[in-house]
Amino acid sequence: MVLRLNGLQAGYGPKTVISDVSFALEPGQILAFLGHNGAGKTTTLKSIMGVLRPSAGEVLFDGNRIDRLNVAERVALGLRLLPEGRGIFPDLTVAENIDVVAARNVSTGAMFDVPDVYKLFPVLEERRTTRAGSMSGGQQQMLALSLAILGTPRCLMLDEPSIGLAPNLVERMFQQVRDVCKSHAMTAVLVEQNVAAAMKIADRVIIMNNGQIVFDGNPDEARASNFWHYF
Amino acid sequence: MLALQLLCNGIVTGCALGIVAISFSFVYSTTKIFHVAHAGVYTMGGYIAWSMLEHGFPAPVAFLVAVAACTALGALIQTGLYARLEQRRATHLVVLIASLGALAVIQNILASVYSANILQFNLPWGSKVFTVVGDVRLTVTQLLTVVCSLAAYGAVMWFSHGTILGKQIRAVASNPFLAEITRLRPRRVHVYVMAIASALVCVPGVLVPLDFGLQPYNGITPLLTATIAMIAGGVGSITGAFVLAIVIAELQNMSLLFIPGEWSIGITFFIFVIFMLFRPTGLFAAAR
Numbered sequence: 001m002v003l004r005l006n007g008l009q010a011g012y013g014p015k016t017v018i019s020d021v022s023f024a025l026e027p028g029q030i031l032a033f034l035g036h037n038g039a040g041k042t043t044t045l046k047s048i049m050g051v052l053r054p055s056a057g058e059v060l061f062d063g064n065r066i067d068r069l070n071v072a073e074r075v076a077l078g079l080r081l082l083p084e085g086r087g088i089f090p091d092l093t094v095a096e097n098i099d100v101v102a103a104r105n106v107s108t109g110a111m112f113d114v115p116d117v118y119k120l121f122p123v124l125e126e127r128r129t130t131r132a133g134s135m136s137g138g139q140q141q142m143l144a145l146s147l148a149i150l151g152t153p154r155c156l157m158l159d160e161p162s163i164g165l166a167p168n169l170v171e172r173m174f175q176q177v178r179d180v181c182k183s184h185a186m187t188a189v190l191v192e193q194n195v196a197a198a199m200k201i202a203d204r205v206i207i208m209n210n211g212q213i214v215f216d217g218n219p220d221e222a223r224a225s226n227f228w229h230y231f
Numbered sequence: 232m233l234a235l236q237l238l239c240n241g242i243v244t245g246c247a248l249g250i251v252a253i254s255f256s257f258v259y260s261t262t263k264i265f266h267v268a269h270a271g272v273y274t275m276g277g278y279i280a281w282s283m284l285e286h287g288f289p290a291p292v293a294f295l296v297a298v299a300a301c302t303a304l305g306a307l308i309q310t311g312l313y314a315r316l317e318q319r320r321a322t323h324l325v326v327l328i329a330s331l332g333a334l335a336v337i338q339n340i341l342a343s344v345y346s347a348n349i350l351q352f353n354l355p356w357g358s359k360v361f362t363v364v365g366d367v368r369l370t371v372t373q374l375l376t377v378v379c380s381l382a383a384y385g386a387v388m389w390f391s392h393g394t395i396l397g398k399q400i401r402a403v404a405s406n407p408f409l410a411e412i413t414r415l416r417p418r419r420v421h422v423y424v425m426a427i428a429s430a431l432v433c434v435p436g437v438l439v440p441l442d443f444g445l446q447p448y449n450g451i452t453p454l455l456t457a458t459i460a461m462i463a464g465g466v467g468s469i470t471g472a473f474v475l476a477i478v479i480a481e482l483q484n485m486s487l488l489f490i491p492g493e494w495s496i497g498i499t500f501f502i503f504v505i506f507m508l509f510r511p512t513g514l515f516a517a518a519r
Contacts (some may be wrong), residue, residue: 049412051411051412071411071412071414072411072414072416075412075413075414076414080412081412083408083409083412086406086408086409087409088406088409089401089405089406089409089410090405090406091401091404091405091467092398092401092402092405096398096401096402097402099395099398100395100398100399100402100413100415101413101415103395103399104399104413104415104416105413105414147409147413
């Protein structure tokens with residue numbers, strides 16, 4: 001198992017937002033992590049990433065507890081987060097965005113070096129000198145995904161990557177995420193409001209409600225069940 | 232001819248002010264701290280250089296030691312004060328008050344060590360006068376101020392856009408959360424920024440008092456004017472801060488042709504109000 005959560009509990013100040021969250025993910029597995037607004041999905045991602053300290057439970061990566069490590073140490077292990085709506089440095093050019101992240105995350109033999117992300121998203125190479133914040137939403141999201149995978153990512157967490165994107169772009173981007181995950185045995189946790197698009201590429205579905213997991217199964221089981229009842 | 236002399240004086244003052252504005256902008260755009268104690272670092276640079284010269288050290292050595300001392304003080308303020316307050320999730324107001332406190336401490340230490348009276352530099356070559364054009368005359372110190380300030384501006388532009396650390400600093404300023412989760416080490420970058428800005432502000436901190444002398448409390452007015460240049464130029468824009476500092480200094484100087492000198496600070500705040508009303512994002516603000 002790449003990532004395992006055991007009875008995770010976290011919140012903000014005295015308010016507990018998630019409790020008893022447990023699941024384990026295998027290499028290359030894509031998890032659609034669903035739920036209504038405020039269900040606790042982003043809080044779970046933040047706890048895994050180390051941005052938020054859990055009040056109880058364990059986070060294990062490759063079988064080792066990582067809940068005492070800081071954010072930078074978790075990123076070095078291969079945990080990556082594409083944050084909701086702010087995954088780029090808008091005031092820097094595309095090339096500068098990629099260069100600064102590569103300088104700190106890409107070492108010899110890395111899974112994704114600078115040429116690899118340009119190969120994956122050729123439009124970014126064409127727009128190397130463009131200020132990132134002035135690009136279209138789709139191009140910004142391609143850049144955000146590039147920044148998230150630079151180096152050697154083992155588990156990529158995407159927080160609502162489809163926000164503000166046209167439906168055809170969402171499908172194309174999700175397909176690229178699936179291709180990258182499957183070709184590099186990279187695990188992905190996809191937090192998404194666009195349930196249909198997320199289910200298309202997912203191997204597994206977890207639905208959260210009021211800070212707890214209420215459904216855990218594969219997409220076919222989810223479709224066969226009284227699916228919307230869980231939201 | 233008086234107008235031309237005032238124009239040249241404005242360029243000299245503006246260049247010095249421009250470096251204060253750039254360095255303040257560097258700190259503010261990256262850390263979002265309204266670093267009032269920067270005025271104390273500016274003042275301390277001059278006193279360190281004065282002490283070194285009084286002990287017989289050559290001017291370049293005195294300057295370099297002052298720069299090193301200011302760099303260390305800047306890094307110390309960040310690690311010993313601002314970083315600790317950030318860890319405690321202090322509000323911007325608390326940090327501002329802490330910065331004012333640090334400024335008061337620096338000023339009081341300087342006043343108790345050197346006295347609150349004006350100290351003059353004893354550098355005969357500094358007041359040697361050159362005729363630039365016609366009857367327009369500038370001292371060696373003034374010429375040195377322009378040359379060093381332009382060199383510092385060029386160095387900052389190259390550093391910010393041409394080096395990986397400069398780009399990382401701009402990245403941290405642009406999106407601190409992403410910087411954290413991409414291992415750009417924002418806290419360490421903040422220390423670098425504070426150290427670099429403090430080294431920069433030492434340049435005018437040493438050169439301006441060569442002409443006007445030293446006083447423990449004389450850093451506030453340049454800092455306020457530099458703040459206005461930063462806002463009017465567009466927060467985060469190095470060129471904007473530098474150009475607007477020169478424009479403000481020129482307007483202050485040229486206004487002497489029409490109104491008494493005591494109104495020059497009023498000119499500065501008039502410019503500030505105009506910008507707040509008609510272009511609050513500043514002249515060189517990048518479109519987001």
